[in-house]
Amino acid sequence: MEYETPLFFRVMSYASEADRDVIDMVSGNPDWEPPAALRSGLREYADREPSAFQYPPSEGLRELREEIAARRGVDADQVVVTNGAGEANYLAMARALERDRGEEVVLTDPVYPYYPGKTTMLGGTQTFVAVDDEGRLEPSDVRAAASEETAAIVVNTPNNPTGAVYDGETMRELVAIAEECDAILVSDEVYDHFDLSGRFESALSIESDHRIVTNAFSKSMAITGFRVGYAIFPSDLVVDAKSRHMLVNVAGSRPAQYAVLRALRETEPDYYERNRDLLRGRIETFTGALDAAGAEYTTPRGSFYVMARFDGYPGTLENVYRLIDEAGVAGMPGDAFGESRSEWFRFALVTPRVETAAERLSTRFA
Amino acid sequence: MEYETPLFFRVMSYASEADRDVIDMVSGNPDWEPPAALRSGLREYADREPSAFQYPPSEGLRELREEIAARRGVDADQVVVTNGAGEANYLAMARALERDRGEEVVLTDPVYPYYPGKTTMLGGTQTFVAVDDEGRLEPSDVRAAASEETAAIVVNTPNNPTGAVYDGETMRELVAIAEECDAILVSDEVYDHFDLSGRFESALSIESDHRIVTNAFSKSMAITGFRVGYAIFPSDLVVDAKSRHMLVNVAGSRPAQYAVLRALRETEPDYYERNRDLLRGRIETFTGALDAAGAEYTTPRGSFYVMARFDGYPGTLENVYRLIDEAGVAGMPGDAFGESRSEWFRFALVTPRVETAAERLSTRFA
Incomplete structure (x- = not known):
């Protein structure tokens, strides 16, 4: 592949x-x-003083993290603003593999191809669970595939490429399997604003210290080139994720974060x-x-x-x-x-x- | 540390x-x-059509890579535009360690602290070579410290924190040592525009497939928050570096790259x-x-x-x-x-x- x-x-x-x-x-x-506010945010930023052009906090502009945290119902300390969902998934999968609870990553087939690519780069192995023709993922199939060797289960809902949306029961089962195996469920929810079914449920709605949720503004704000995403970690996993983010990227790009913050605040439903x-x-x-x-x-x-x-x-x-x-x-x-x-x-x-x-x-x- | x-x-x-x-x-x-052109580049970008807000090429905007390549006298294919010098150094050190020619990274003491941090994250070990009170690095000390276990020698010139600038003879010796040990010299030259001695010499001036040069516009354009840097790889090392860049970050942030391109073209000496x-x-x-x-x-x-x-x-x-x-x-x-x-x-x-x-x-x- x-x-x-x-x-x-x-x-x-x-x-x-x-x-x-x-x-x-x-x-x-x-x-x-x-969003119109994204363009005006960028114009406004272009005129700011030199100090506004320097390093943002490594984990992202404070106000942006707070806006995200408020919308997602989590503590701002759990939020790391990343270079798009790409980096968010990288940090999440690295964090899961670093726990030394196994090297296996459970993925779906079909799969968004960056996930197996990241797995190999991070020294893990892939196990694929087939979904049905409608894209439905059976939690019992995931349970059968997962084991104590499982470091992470990575899912994408709404799904690229199948268009499936996993319902609340599926998400609860996936979190439960991650807990049973002492693994981490990584839920990539970058298409959450394009749930057309009304049945989407974020993994965040299930309280657990065994799930990481990743997302980005790339699709929802039509700015795949801006590279502003985020990952939400359980409190006991966030510190090491922030270290890796700092050691790899130092911080994300500030003009993009600034414009997204404006757009997040000012864009109507x-x-x-x-x-x-x-x-x-x-x-x-x-x-x-x-x-x-x-x-x-x-x-x-x-x-x-x-x-x-x-x-x-x-x-x-x-x-x-x-x-x-x-x-x-x-x-x-x-x-x-x-x-x-x-x-x-x-x-x-x-x-x-x-x-x-x-x-x-x-x-x-x- | x-x-x-x-x-x-x-x-x-x-x-x-x-x-x-x-x-x-x-x-x-x-x-x-x-630079004034950086601000105007950002303003201009804010008004562009939606397609200009989407993914740039993973390795960076083509024109930006070509401008960098022309200035540095290399082929554009060797240039990867990164999320600042931070990611450039991460890619360079990862590439050196992936070659499986040893796990040791030779660093100076004093050292820019991200280098030992990245080394640990990438599974390497640090060996420190002391510089003298003036910050001078003796190539013979590096030669004594390096061995067949050495994956990389990482230097920073002009140097943070010592303010030293390594001369051409030192750079030639460092490249030679890397070649002798089948290691990679990683030369971080992010302060190249702040050579006050007139004696700075880039590792690029020494032809070798054993050196990677990293840099960024963070300091030269006073934009540490934009996160636009680059790494120049030998041809046989660049493909895997691009894969890692893609798997970690997908691409760098496009508004920042666009503004830097304008500033690079229009800013006078x-x-x-x-x-x-x-x-x-x-x-x-x-x-x-x-x-x-x-x-x-x-x-x-x-x-x-x-x-x-x-x-x-x-x-x-x-x-x-x-x-x-x-x-x-x-x-x-x-x-x-x-x-x-x-x-x-x-x-x-x-x-x-x-x-x-x-x-x-x-x-x-x-």
Whole structure:
């Protein structure tokens, strides 16, 4: 399995050299506007005094940590502001493996490919638990896979790439399994603002010192390039996580933190609701076309992604290239996310051209 | 030995609670203006289209890498833009230790305390080589300390805290030792724009596949909080370093990279020269007062720092607190930088109040 980014670049580069117009449904970059307060926060920051351009506290601007803590119902001391969810997951997984309670990391299949990549880098081993065709994760399967060798169970809800949203019962079971095995549940909730089911439940709602929650403003504020995320640790795990954060990055970037703080304070709920509505419309358009094309597909309950399978046209890298040439639609090959989805394509609905893409696919396969 | 930041916070917090006015000579944060183009770059970025707010390439904005490569005379493929020099040093040291040519990291004493901290985090062991009272590093001492167990030799020139600048002959010898031991010389050159001696020579000037050069715009552009740095790797080491960078951080923060790119292109040499002149004046003022106080001290040939020793008043943390109360001047205790300087204070000359601090010290000790 390759990491998503290089494969992503290979697909994007093929698409850009294609002899026709291609719609990018590869990346997970929102195409909509960031909150207005984010732009004004950045403008305001640009005029500040030199001291405002120097190191923020290593764990993040105090007011930003306090805003996050208040929203998430935790103590600000438990919050580490990170360089995006990427660093948050790295710190969380490193912390779980450092506890010396085993080297195994339990992951789902399909999986967001950075998790197995980070596991290897940190000296751990991967055990995969398959989810069903709807993306549902059975806690009993996780319990069967986990053992005293398990350092961490890493889940992503709402899920990339399946679009599944784990319900409260599943989250409670996952925390319980982590406690039984003296492991850590790492719950990556970066798509929490794109729960379309109303059934999302954060691992934070379950009191435990065996769970770490990671998140970022990358998707919710449409700023994947700003790199502002956070991790919420149990009190007994946070000190060492802060040390690692300091030794790796010293601190996150302050202009980005400053702008996010402004946006977090000033953005009304309808900003987030509008983006969910946009996504709902795109899902309807796109899955309608997949119906017309006779494809099998997942209807996302959260996140940005639709997985689809076309009869006699498996989602290999070769067919990803072929689909670019034949239909002018670029997706990701399913095996980027694990063995179980090797016949599927993943399409990201973060382009204003979803309707045209849908028409092209239904024309190609109808 | 503690990491600098927590100790820094303890000293700063003591100073802020003191019952008198205190001059901060603790932090390494420049107090002067960033380049004008940096502010305008940030303003311009704030108005860009949503796609400009999404992930930059993992290794950094292409134009920024090309500007760096052109200035440093290397291929852009060798450049990884990092979250400040902190991440650059982390990637460089990790890469050296991953080569499985030994677990030992050779460091100087005194030392910038993040280096031994990173070494421990990465599973290495530290061997310290003492420099002389002027901060001079004898390559023969490094050769005596290094062995086939040596994974890396980490140096900082111009040096924090000694103010030493290693000459070309020293750098050539250090590269040669790294080659002899099949180790990697990591040369942290973040103060290169604050060479006051005219004798600074980058390790880049010595062709070798056994040296990694790290740097950042934090000091040269007075933006320690932006977190834009870089590492230049030999071609055979760069691929794995990019993977680690991607798995830890995904990418650095794009608004900061964008503003730095503008500033790098548009800032004239006189901006940097003006800041060096400012520093020269401060050094003269401050060391003059130390003379009047009968103190022993180092005159920096580069970087921002003066080390000083007062008779009967060793630079312990206790005496750092006492000096805050007695003189209203806050420095760092020498043992933050290693055993050899435990009797010394380090004073950072990045405050507009150097003259007042100088007067206070000469009054206290005269």
